[in-house]
Amino acid sequence: MGILKKLAVMTISALGLAGVALAEPKAPARPTSTYTSVPEPAEDYADTGGKELTDGVYGEPHYNDERWVGWYNWTDSTRAVAITFDLGEARKLSRVRLCSLNFKAAGINPIEKFTVSFSEDGTTFENEATFTTKDDGRENGESNNGKTVMLTRNLTGTGRWVKIELIQLDRSTTHPWIFLSEVEFDSQPAK
Ligand SMILES: [Ca+2]
Numbered sequence: 001m002g003i004l005k006k007l008a009v010m011t012i013s014a015l016g017l018a019g020v021a022l023a024e025p026k027a028p029a030r031p032t033s034t035y036t037s038v039p040e041p042a043e044d045y046a047d048t049g050g051k052e053l054t055d056g057v058y059g060e061p062h063y064n065d066e067r068w069v070g071w072y073n074w075t076d077s078t079r080a081v082a083i084t085f086d087l088g089e090a091r092k093l094s095r096v097r098l099c100s101l102n103f104k105a106a107g108i109n110p111i112e113k114f115t116v117s118f119s120e121d122g123t124t125f126e127n128e129a130t131f132t133t134k135d136d137g138r139e140n141g142e143s144n145n146g147k148t149v150m151l152t153r154n155l156t157g158t159g160r161w162v163k164i165e166l167i168q169l170d171r172s173t174t175h176p177w178i179f180l181s182e183v184e185f186d187s188q189p190a191k
Pocket of ligand 1: 051052053054055056057058059067181182
């Protein structure tokens, strides 16, 4: 019995060590960035800690998933939901990916288009590129079911600050929501 008990303790110890090894944090794959949005997200779909769009976690295709950040009922004087990222240093960007939710039955419509512009000082944004995305993820016609859609576009621009404006041209629907769970940039240090 004594030997068996000792073996059992050794086994548990080995499992414990393995668990610690698995829990070691991975190195960040992207430069740390902070961001602000105008307007702020809706209270019911808030951006907890102001980091949900850059934490590497995607939302499941349903509006009940708290990992989505949602905007609703922004004013007519604002043409878009504008999210401005501070990348911490001047970066040369080559691609952007937005993880969005299409869920027409819930009033979460596809993002019709978005723009990306760049700034060296955080104030003046230039080199705006516009991407039409209303048909992204629309296979075999429209669907009323929830669907996670990655909006991926190549781009060329350099700046420490990057502004993304999400544009819904038709806001006549009852619930013109915009839902995002992640924004990713491919970039390298500017030379
Ligand atoms: Ca996220």
